[in-house]
Amino acid sequence: MASIVSYGSYIPRFRVEGGEISRVWGRDLRVGVMTKAIPGPDEDTITMATESARNCLRSVDLDLGKVRALYIGSESHPYAVKPSGTVVAEALGITPDLYMADLEFACKAGSTAIIICSSQVDSGLIEYGLAIGADKAQSSTVDELEFATGSGAASFLIGKKGIVDIESMKSYTTDTPDFWRRDVQKYPSHGGRFTGEPAYFRHVTECAELLMSTMGTEAKDFKYAVFHQPNLKFPSSVGKKLGFKEEQLRPGLLVPEIGNAYAASSLLGLTAALDASEPGDRVLLVSYGSGAGSDAFQLYVNDEIVKFREVKNSRGIRNTSSYIEEKEVLDYSIYAKYSGRYRI
Amino acid sequence: MVGPSRIWREAPSRYRFLGNRCTVCEEVYFPPRQICPKCRRASIGRMEPIQLSGNGEVVTYTVVYDPAVGHELLTPYILAIVKLDEGPRVTSQIVGAGLSEIMIGSRVKTVLRKLREEKGGGEDGGSGDGSGVITYGYKFVLDGQS
Ligand SMILES: [Zn+2]
Numbered sequence A: 001m002a003s004i005v006s007y008g009s010y011i012p013r014f015r016v017e018g019g020e021i022s023r024v025w026g027r028d029l030r031v032g033v034m035t036k037a038i039p040g041p042d043e044d045t046i047t048m049a050t051e052s053a054r055n056c057l058r059s060v061d062l063d064l065g066k067v068r069a070l071y072i073g074s075e076s077h078p079y080a081v082k083p084s085g086t087v088v089a090e091a092l093g094i095t096p097d098l099y100m101a102d103l104e105f106a107c108k109a110g111s112t113a114i115i116i117c118s119s120q121v122d123s124g125l126i127e128y129g130l131a132i133g134a135d136k137a138q139s140s141t142v143d144e145l146e147f148a149t150g151s152g153a154a155s156f157l158i159g160k161k162g163i164v165d166i167e168s169m170k171s172y173t174t175d176t177p178d179f180w181r182r183d184v185q186k187y188p189s190h191g192g193r194f195t196g197e198p199a200y201f202r203h204v205t206e207c208a209e210l211l212m213s214t215m216g217t218e219a220k221d222f223k224y225a226v227f228h229q230p231n232l233k234f235p236s237s238v239g240k241k242l243g244f245k246e247e248q249l250r251p252g253l254l255v256p257e258i259g260n261a262y263a264a265s266s267l268l269g270l271t272a273a274l275d276a277s278e279p280g281d282r283v284l285l286v287s288y289g290s291g292a293g294s295d296a297f298q299l300y301v302n303d304e305i306v307k308f309r310e311v312k313n314s315r316g317i318r319n320t321s322s323y324i325e326e327k328e329v330l331d332y333s334i335y336a337k338y339s340g341r342y343r344i
Numbered sequence B: 001m002v003g004p005s006r007i008w009r010e011a012p013s014r015y016r017f018l019g020n021r022c023t024v025c026e027e028v029y030f031p032p033r034q035i036c037p038k039c040r041r042a043s044i045g046r047m048e049p050i051q052l053s054g055n056g057e058v059v060t061y062t063v064v065y066d067p068a069v070g071h072e073l074l075t076p077y078i079l080a081i082v083k084l085d086e087g088p089r090v091t092s093q094i095v096g097a098g099l100s101e102i103m104i105g106s107r108v109k110t111v112l113r114k115l116r117e118e119k120g121g122g123e124d125g126g127s128g129d130g131s132g133v134i135t136y137g138y139k140f141v142l143d144g145q146s
Helices: A018-025 A045-058 A085-092 A109-123 A192-215 A233-241 A246-252 A262-275 A304-314 A320-325 A332-338 B004-016
Strands: A003-010 A014-017 A035-038 A067-073 A099-103 A128-136 A151-159 A164-176 A224-227 A282-286 A291-301 B018-022 B047-051 B055-064 B077-084 B089-094 B107-117 B134-142
Touching: A003 A045, A003 A262, A003 A320, A014 A018, A014 A332, A018 A332, A035 A151, A045 A067, A045 A085, A045 A128, A045 A151, A045 B107, A045 B134, A067 A085, A067 A109, A085 A099, A085 B004, A099 A109, A109 A128, A109 A151, A109 A164, A109 A262, A109 A291, A128 A262, A151 A262, A164 A192, A192 A233, A192 A282, A192 A291, A224 A233, A224 A246, A224 A262, A233 A246, A246 A262, A262 A282, A262 A320, B004 B018, B004 B134, B055 B089
Parallel strands: A067 A099, A067 A128, A224 A282, B089 B134
Antiparallel strands: A003 A151, A003 A164, A014 A035, A128 A151, A164 A291, A282 A291, B018 B047, B055 B077, B055 B107, B077 B089, B107 B134
């Protein structure tokens, strides 16, 4: 199967603390998110996707003409009609000989982009493809979501031979209306408690078990596991239920620092887990998208990651932890201004 | 109002710093020029596209408190003249940096940002009606910030 040749991340520098949100509304609906990442007013899915993809492509020496596919998964494409990917592709300089489409499947559209790229690589249609998950996560005010939603982007360059081999992938899909946003609506709606058991837990668990039983692997065969992170509780409990220990989850669990970055949530978690990985490690990735479905991947980190990391560091390309550490905490009023909550 | 056709024509230079170079005198231009103003007729047909690094240095800067329409959410913001490593100078915003962090001579690098939205801006309903085309282009951040 195909392989991850390079990856790059981007997290905007602004943060707002959960305590600050609860101070303003007089209610504490925190879900394990200490700070959430806020983009500047001039940032959106397109700009964040571009920055993560630039970090990804600059980490390898590659003739850009060989990148023949680009798929961006997001819940916050800036246009309802007009793709995000065209701008990103032009900014990267990979047009026009290119397969491209924007994807939408709530928070799992980015991992589905990886499935499409690896399938196109495996079929021989393309040599390299770029899969991106990016989101400027929306939430209405005075809602549990406002305490949880973050922002960011993660890009993966997929090719035949790389640094992290995709040993297996699986998808699990049903019609489950746990979370949605109708056309023209600014903020999503959700089914409250219904988002848990029949939605997130069922799809993540079933998809992971399906993958592991096919491959004959168990929790102990993986160094790290990364799950979609809508809050702190869901990925922690699902990991435990599947037999993973806390230390297997910790490196890829970013939700306390940046919140739920929707389509970038589990993918940013994966970049952090890969940053911590050594050759020979296996990593499990399971995304979740409301509506609902999960994608699961069994990944094998090969020897090439050592050289990749050296090159990336020597070029001064930032890794995920650097983005998490460098931050500027905003008060609620500036956060509200940056999020466009004021009418001017 | 900037029409979609101009936005489209200028996209390669504004999105990824595609400049050009006069092969007679080696001068680099950004944005790209039809002919070299130094060599004039001699440069016709001898201008070559060149991919600029997007890295440079702050020559001078000012803090804008009275914003152009559509920039209300960013105010106050830093407007700087940046000398690119390849030679050309550009005027652009520097984002991310706090006002105290920037200095003349600071190393900067390019990032892609939203420059404006037709009919005002504010995609979430901030200051515009959210119906116009969004223009993207380069801004700068302090080196090491992106
Ligand atoms: Zn000349």
